[in-house]
Amino acid sequence: MTGFLVRRVAGALVILLIISAVTFYLFYAIPRDPARAFCGKICQPETLALIRHNLGMDEPLFVQYWHWLTGIVAGRDFVQFGECPAPCLGYSFATQEPVFGAIVDRFPVTLSLTVGASVVILAFGIVTGMIAAWKVGQPLDKIASASSVIGASLQIYFVGPLLAFYLVDTLQLIPRPSYVPITESPVEWFTHLMLPWVVLSIIFTANYTRMTRSQMVEQLAEDYVRTARAKGMSNRTVFFRFAWRGAMIPIVTIFGVDLAVLLGGAIITEQTFSLHGIGELAVRAVQNTDLPMLLGVTIVGATAIVVLNIVVDVLYAFIDPRVRLS
Amino acid sequence: MRSHSRRIASITAVLAAGALALAGCAKGGGGGAPQGAAGTTQTPLENKAVSAISVGTAADSAGPAPEVPGAKPGGTVYMIDRDDFSHLDPGRIYLNYNSSVSKLFTRTLTAYKHEPSGDIKLVGDLATDAGTTEDGGKTWKFTLKDGLKWQDGSPITSADIKYSFERLFADFITEGPDYAETWLVPDPNKPFRDQYKGPYDGKELDTIETPDDKTIIFHLNGEHPDFNFTVAMTGYGAVPKAHDTKQKYDKQPFSSGPYKIVSHITDKSMDLERNEHWDPKTDPIRHAYPDKFHMEFGVQAQQSTERFMADTGNDKYAFTFHNAVAAERVQEVLGNPELMKRSVQGLTPFTTFYNINTKRITDINVRKAIIAAWPSKQIQQISGGEINTGKIATTVLSPTVLGYEAFDLYGKLAKPEGDPEEAKRLLAQSGNPNPTVVYAYNQTPTQEKITVAIKEALTKAGFKVVAKPLNPTTYYDAIGVVDNKYDIYWGGWAADWPTGSTAIQPLFDGRLIADNASNYSHLNVPEINEAIDKANEITDAAEAGKAWAAIDRMIMEQAAIVPEYYQTYFGLYGSGLGGVKFDPIEGEQSALDIYVKQ
Numbered sequence: 063m064t065g066f067l068v069r070r071v072a073g074a075l076v077i078l079l080i081i082s083a084v085t086f087y088l089f090y091a092i093p094r095d096p097a098r099a100f101c102g103k104i105c106q107p108e109t110l111a112l113i114r115h116n117l118g119m120d121e122p123l124f125v126q127y128w129h130w131l132t133g134i135v136a137g138r139d140f141v142q143f144g145e146c147p148a149p150c151l152g153y154s155f156a157t158q159e160p161v162f163g164a165i166v167d168r169f170p171v172t173l174s175l176t177v178g179a180s181v182v183i184l185a186f187g188i189v190t191g192m193i194a195a196w197k198v199g200q201p202l203d204k205i206a207s208a209s210s211v212i213g214a215s216l217q218i219y220f221v222g223p224l225l226a227f228y229l230v231d232t233l234q235l236i237p238r239p240s241y242v243p244i245t246e247s248p249v250e251w252f253t254h255l256m257l258p259w260v261v262l263s264i265i266f267t268a269n270y271t272r273m274t275r276s277q278m279v280e281q282l283a284e285d286y287v288r289t290a291r292a293k294g295m296s297n298r299t300v301f302f303r304f305a306w307r308g309a310m311i312p313i314v315t316i317f318g319v320d321l322a323v324l325l326g327g328a329i330i331t332e333q334t335f336s337l338h339g340i341g342e343l344a345v346r347a348v349q350n351t352d353l354p355m356l357l358g359v360t361i362v363g364a365t366a367i368v369v370l371n372i373v374v375d376v377l378y379a380f381i382d383p384r385v386r387l388s
Numbered sequence: 389m390r391s392h393s394r395r396i397a398s399i400t401a402v403l404a405a406g407a408l409a410l411a412g413c414a415k416g417g418g419g420g421a422p423q424g425a426a427g428t429t430q431t432p433l434e435n436k437a438v439s440a441i442s443v444g445t446a447a448d449s450a451g452p453a454p455e456v457p458g459a460k461p462g463g464t465v466y467m468i469d470r471d472d473f474s475h476l477d478p479g480r481i482y483l484n485y486n487s488s489v490s491k492l493f494t495r496t497l498t499a500y501k502h503e504p505s506g507d508i509k510l511v512g513d514l515a516t517d518a519g520t521t522e523d524g525g526k527t528w529k530f531t532l533k534d535g536l537k538w539q540d541g542s543p544i545t546s547a548d549i550k551y552s553f554e555r556l557f558a559d560f561i562t563e564g565p566d567y568a569e570t571w572l573v574p575d576p577n578k579p580f581r582d583q584y585k586g587p588y589d590g591k592e593l594d595t596i597e598t599p600d601d602k603t604i605i606f607h608l609n610g611e612h613p614d615f616n617f618t619v620a621m622t623g624y625g626a627v628p629k630a631h632d633t634k635q636k637y638d639k640q641p642f643s644s645g646p647y648k649i650v651s652h653i654t655d656k657s658m659d660l661e662r663n664e665h666w667d668p669k670t671d672p673i674r675h676a677y678p679d680k681f682h683m684e685f686g687v688q689a690q691q692s693t694e695r696f697m698a699d700t701g702n703d704k705y706a707f708t709f710h711n712a713v714a715a716e717r718v719q720e721v722l723g724n725p726e727l728m729k730r731s732v733q734g735l736t737p738f739t740t741f742y743n744i745n746t747k748r749i750t751d752i753n754v755r756k757a758i759i760a761a762w763p764s765k766q767i768q769q770i771s772g773g774e775i776n777t778g779k780i781a782t783t784v785l786s787p788t789v790l791g792y793e794a795f796d797l798y799g800k801l802a803k804p805e806g807d808p809e810e811a812k813r814l815l816a817q818s819g820n821p822n823p824t825v826v827y828a829y830n831q832t833p834t835q836e837k838i839t840v841a842i843k844e845a846l847t848k849a850g851f852k853v854v855a856k857p858l859n860p861t862t863y864y865d866a867i868g869v870v871d872n873k874y875d876i877y878w879g880g881w882a883a884d885w886p887t888g889s890t891a892i893q894p895l896f897d898g899r900l901i902a903d904n905a906s907n908y909s910h911l912n913v914p915e916i917n918e919a920i921d922k923a924n925e926i927t928d929a930a931e932a933g934k935a936w937a938a939i940d941r942m943i944m945e946q947a948a949i950v951p952e953y954y955q956t957y958f959g960l961y962g963s964g965l966g967g968v969k970f971d972p973i974e975g976e977q978s979a980l981d982i983y984v985k986q
Contacts, residue, residue, distance in 0.1 A: 095865065100562050102482055103884075104894055104906060108579040113562050142560050144635035157472065158638060159654045167653070223694070231698035238701070336686045338656045346655070 152354030191274020213268030277309035318374035326363025444509030463984030478625030646676035736975025778953030791933025811849035888936020
């Protein structure tokens, strides 16, 4: 197990390094000058040159990238922005705040959104999928299947404003979505995020319902399940001890990827509900061609994916006795 | 200052953080529907004229500001907007959005006072009057009022003001205007930072004299009769030496105004509370009725529009500096008298136009033919109509600029859809009835549609049109090259203060043509250059205004641009607020007269 983890972590670091380098170089491939954003309306050439120097952009690309890397462990000092303590991912071109601090500030929002939505997704998605599989071909199955098709067809930017209009503005049943730190008020944290969780879950839950149902139906037709039945095991035991475990492998895999994507920023949900999470940072970074922030959120997203991939691989061993980590 | 314009924002991400625009701050007497004069239908916008802008007296500069009828102090006002303020250090402010909020905690030597009549006067803010000059604008003297204090209770002195200008030379202050810096060094033709590097190494700027704690004298390197307008820009706001935190000042400025920042979470929120050391008797433009402001960022225009329409909870007490009514909701708002009662509209200092590259299209008749054939009306309709975009323009100067004169040399108001027959006649005179023109545009969905209309209209007149799509993020880099290969391309501008100098000179002084400079039409006419110099020397503001209007006409006679819009603003606010007004200086909502209804 330890050897497996060491190899995977080392591999993950290499992947992150490659991703950051490619992102860095791709950004500078765009034929535009980020320094212009720091220059007044009537921008004098000497001022532009000064800004490029302040930002370190007058150095060769590989030197700039090296400074970015070393800043992570040693910090940096920018003329344009001031000191950037380690771990320094640079200063945002758009907001002039340290990228690392911005990501740390916003991560609880994205984490809260992701965790809450995940609970709803797993609880409803898997349960309804299993019910559908249990009652395959029966009305309950058809209702669950039809609901999942409808749910999967909906869009967050449609459902979100619609539910907000009725539940928040018209009926005033729940407060307007926002982020209240759980440490400040667990109740408000919960109530203010309820709507985003539900909306985000509608789309994902539908996918998990369909996936769970099809996996369960497939597993229930497997030879080992037939063998279990032949040995006289009850339906309940066959369903939960045998078929369920087999069905969970692909679901855990997909969930790991979905979770990583959400941790990298639930972009549409955050935009729809004005939540200031990683997704919003990502959108702004793209809009503003904000390289430091773009790199920062890319690294966060990539880290979430590689880390959760490792976690999923480890989980396989617990779910499926046939899998051994080595 | 730059304007936070919707359209420009998409075009010039290059130029400013947070999707900003290439515009100038300006001023203006722009008008709009009177507050609360809501109708059941669209209220026509009026172009407030030039004459509404004047230089006030010492009496006009005295505080307190005249009471807003019905207003009482107290309560919390909420502000919702798309973006956080990209800069709060006054030296780094050019954008109108940043200027609007800065007025709550940063004061300047002079400022604009909005009279109940709609007229605007340049008055002393920190100064006792709008400044005096006795040598045609080369030497300017300001005297500070009594009772001015920073947020810690210490007095604001002339040394502080001098320091505020000196620090603008520091190498990290690059985003703001640089007029004063250029004029305060010995040689205006050399980079100003080569002549003075700022106060952080202990050196002072000799051209700013402070004979006592109240008096400050600027010795400029040339005559600048409207320097008192220049120092009304937020970019020349006061910063105390004792509390200058250099780069960090941008996040936590020290207040000289009625409020101070108690919390600012970037991109999320900002909270202001009263600065108890601000004395309303020193302030002719600010009321400070609310006890607190809570500002929320990240609210898109569609969301803010829906929240204002729903008008529930704290949104009843909310306004927005910049967010306009979302395009898809405009008609609904216009048709709802209750919503119109809480709408704000007006003409901003921002103008848009299509540059005609005079370096490539040298035949003036071809340029005139382009203007004649131009489908202004169709473009306006595609963009969302007048209320959403602006009034069709026919001049270089905005009606918000002192000296503006309305004229329409090419009959665009009579035939806004274009006059192909007139264009054909002009082309016949040029000797080439079918010239080829290259139209460069931002490749956005709206611009694609506009391009089709332009192509159709010009083709009907006999032109062969080559449409060249450009990447919005590099648009200005592409058209900013002097030897670009395009004939027609869009642009936008606003004056930095309400006289013609910053509305015209940067765009049409032929001596300023260079890569990335703002003379995008590359117009270089000696008579116009000479007239610009003469206008810059006129000390009487009204006379200068006439001179700039005459230059406006000269430029239009050269057919160097196709004017597009005098841009308009249309926004909403909550029902629990009063005193929400349109600020024609910034082109968005103002917080200075706002109060919570009680």
